Amino acid sequence: MIRATRILRRDALSGGEIVDRVVLDHGDRHRRRVAMRGSGGLDFLLDLPEPAVLEDGDALVLEDGRLVWVEAASERLLEIRAPSEHALKRLIWHIGNRHIPAEIGADAVWIADDHVLAEMVRGLGGTVEPVIRPFRPEGGAYAGGSAQAHAHGGHHHHHVAD
Template sequence: MTRATRIVRAAVPVAGEIIDRVVLDHGDRHRRRMAMRGVGGTAFLLDLPEATVLDDGDALVLEDGRLVEVEAAPERLLEIRAPSEHALRRLIWHIGNRHIPAEIGPDAVWIAYDHVLAEMVRGLGGSAEPVERPFRPEGGAYAGGHAHGHAHSHDHGHSHSHAHPHAHE
């Protein structure tokens, strides 16, 4: 099976023939290795050195130099707005406190659709309307612009005991 082993970012001019495109939701745009099929039928194996977030407009480079464009699929989201800038910042804090992916715009925030969070937002004075659009959440503080979703393990040469004076049933 043909492999895609490199990414050309959307901001970089593309040198090569785009032969197909893959339409991926937010979850499927964060990958290292996965069998894929373009909308035109091109089958290939995404085989990157590490898990990477693929952005709308990026191109996957096949072994023979041909390119497959990445398109962000529309997803069911909540568009969150508030009556003032301060109120929106307050809502962003509450959303961030729940550690869920969020896309932050100048006057709105988008999160994956969740009826419980919609009610929370409304209870705090904001609006939360369902929308269908591509989701491009923030990468996070340690992502360097692109979330890479790997654990940071630090071997200390000793174990950490998690013994408790009580039993867990």
Template sequence: MIRATRLLRAGHLNGGEIVDRVVLDHGDRHRRRTAMRGVGGIAFLLDLPDAAVLNDGDALVLENGRLVWVEAAPERLLEIRAPSEHALRRLIWHIGNRHIPAEIGPDAVWIAHDHVLAEMVRGLGGTAEPVDRPFRPEGGAYAGGHGHSHSHD
């Protein structure tokens, strides 16, 4: 089975030939090693040196140099809005206090659909409307090799 051993970030695809694409939800976009099949039928083994978050628009480099495009699948989410910037910041704090993945935009926040959190948001004066769209949550303070390392040797 052909392997994909490298990840090219969106914007750094440098003209490679895209031969297929994989459509993955948020949970399936954090990988290191797994068998995959593109929507066009190409089967390959994702075999990265380290676990990585595969972002919408990235590409996986196959051993033969060809590329498989990564696309974020639409998911059922809650779009959370508030009547003011301060109210939205309060809602973000309450959501973050529950340690759940969240995508933060300039005037809305998206989280996985959860009726309990929807009621909490509404109880705090916000709106929580179901939407279907790709989910691109924040990576967290330690994502992507930035920030504090947990190695204290």
């Protein structure tokens, strides 16, 4: 089976022959070694030197130089909003305290569908809306329990500063 041994980041993508694509949810985008099958039926072995987070729009480089495009699957998420920036920061703090993957935007936070957290957010005065969209959580190091959150250039990490 042909191996994919490295990741070509979205911002470094220039040309190259894209022969297939893999659609992965956020749990499957944190991997080192796993057999994969592209949407077009190409079987290959992802075999990276170390675990890495595959981002939407990245490509996996096969041993023969061909590329397999990575697409983030749409997932059921909860979109959390708050009446003020301060209220949103409080919500982010409470969510962060639970050590669950969260994607932090300028005026909203997205988490995996979880009715217990939805109730907590409403109790704190936030709004919760179910949405279907790709999930790009901060760090991405939750899957597989690895504590190595590699910060890759070009991605904006929002730090809550009070």
